[in-house]
Amino acid sequence: MPDEPQNIDCRTAVQRLWDYLDDELDDQRMVEVRHHLANCRECFAHAEFGRRFIQALSRARERHVMPSAVRSQVMQALKAAGLSTD
Amino acid sequence: MAERREDERTSKDESFAREALPWMEDVYRFALSLTRDPADAQDIVQETYLRAYRSWHTFEPGSDCRRWLFTICRNAFLRSRQHARLEVDVIDAEGEALAAAIEHGAMITDGTDRLLASVDIGPALDRALAALDEPFRSAVQLVDVEDQSYEAAAEILGVPIGTVRSRLFRGRRQLQQRLRAHAQDAGLATAFEPGRADHA
Numbered sequence: 405m406p407d408e409p410q411n412i413d414c415r416t417a418v419q420r421l422w423d424y425l426d427d428e429l430d431d432q433r434m435v436e437v438r439h440h441l442a443n444c445r446e447c448f449a450h451a452e453f454g455r456r457f458i459q460a461l462s463r464a465r466e467r468h469v470m471p472s473a474v475r476s477q478v479m480q481a482l483k484a485a486g487l488s489t490d
Numbered sequence: 491m492a493e494r495r496e497d498e499r500t501s502k503d504e505s506f507a508r509e510a511l512p513w514m515e516d517v518y519r520f521a522l523s524l525t526r527d528p529a530d531a532q533d534i535v536q537e538t539y540l541r542a543y544r545s546w547h548t549f550e551p552g553s554d555c556r557r558w559l560f561t562i563c564r565n566a567f568l569r570s571r572q573h574a575r576l577e578v579d580v581i582d583a584e585g586e587a588l589a590a591a592i593e594h595g596a597m598i599t600d601g602t603d604r605l606l607a608s609v610d611i612g613p614a615l616d617r618a619l620a621a622l623d624e625p626f627r628s629a630v631q632l633v634d635v636e637d638q639s640y641e642a643a644a645e646i647l648g649v650p651i652g653t654v655r656s657r658l659f660r661g662r663r664q665l666q667q668r669l670r671a672h673a674q675d676a677g678l679a680t681a682f683e684p685g686r687a688d689h690a
Contacts, residue, residue, distance in 0.1 A: 418591040419584040422659055426633065428640050450591045453603050457666065460615055461634040467612055470518040474532045478514065478539050485540055488503045 409439040416440075417447045425454050506546050509555045510539070516636060517559050523631040524567045526620055537566040560632065560646045583652065586659035593666045602673040611669065618668035626661030633658050 409432075412420075417440040423429045424437040441448045483489070517538055521531040541562050542549075549558055597603040619630065625647070632643040633654070640658075644651045 415588070419587045421591065422587050422662065423655070426640070449598070450594050453594050453597070454590070457662070458634055460611055461619070461630065461665075462637065463612060464616060464619065464635045465519065467616060468519045468522060470515045471528070471532075474518055474535055475514055477532065478536050481536050481540055482543055485543055486499070486503075487506065487543055488500065489507055 409435045412436050412440050414440075414444060414447055417444065418450060421447075421451060421454055425451065425458060502546055505551070506543055509549070510542055510546075510559060513556045513559050514539070516556055517563050520560055520563055520631060520636060521567065523619070523627055523635070524564070524624075530570070534563060534566050534570065537570070538563040541566065554642070556636075557638070557642050557646060560636070560638070561648075564628070564646055564648075583656040583659050586656060586663055590659065590663045590666060593663055593670070597666070597670055600670070600674070602670045614669060614672045615665070618665050618672070621668065622661055622664055626657050626664060629654050629657035630661040630665065634662075 417437055420429060420433060420437050424434060427434075429437065441451050479487075479489070514535065518531060518535050521534040521538070522528065525531045525534060538559060542559055545562075549555065594603060619627065619635075622630065628647060629643060632638040632646060633640065638646065640651050640654050643654045643658075647654065649657075
């Protein structure tokens with residue numbers, strides 16, 4: 405039977421929150437934070453906000469499109485440097 | 491002999507076109523986040539790809555080409571600005587994480603947190619990200635926009651992982667502060683009422 409995750413307080417959970425949302429904690433700490441969030445409404449709200457915030461940031465990828473002129477210029481420079489794309 | 495050299499060159503060009511060229515959009519986005527100027531970003535992308543092509547023999551097949559290109563891009567930017575210098579970070583990452591929660595508490599109080607869910611904050615977020623100071627902008631761009639791990643971002647930026655964390659967390663908190671100010675300016679939130687931001 406697996407061990408119960410260690411209880412952590414709100415301060416510890418919040419200190420680890422960004423690492424948790426970025427999936428950068430070790431397995432044990434991930435479980436501890438997840439367990440805390442499942443039992444703490446306020447920290448859960450912080451986590452949900454953080455998740456939405458990061459998702460909104462990641463959508464910047466879709467908004468920043470490279471002008472086609474950049475690709476043309478870079479390809480021209482690469483061909484001048486010897487790149488063959490035939 | 492000449493035929494073998496030609497075969498090697500063709501093989502090099504094919505692998506470069508297959509591995510490196512598909513990441514040009516990503517390199518451009520990163521360059522733009524560094525320079526904040528489309529013309530400068532274009533120059534940095536060109537410099538990055540020329541250096542990558544000339545150094546292609548040093549690229550390890552099977553490794554992360556996008557990470558390799560980001561590193562070259564970052565170095566090209568530093569050379570262009572001639573400010574490749576050691577930066578000392580004295581930011582407390584855990585303190586930044588706590589401060590971000592307090593900032594969120596303030597956003598709950600004044601209703602700004604609902605903004606993220608209710609309106610398109612993309613343009614405001616883009617402006618806030620562009621206005622973010624280095625070295626925080628690069629950390630946010632690499633981890634949040636380009637989906638790089640802390641380890642990969644540390645390698646690209648040439649700093650320890652702890653430094654990436656502290657820069658990232660500080661950057662995120664500054665972005666939240668700017669978003670909140672934007673919401674207040676736009677009349678999307680009530681005036682800040684301190685007192686409920688005491689959780690955490």
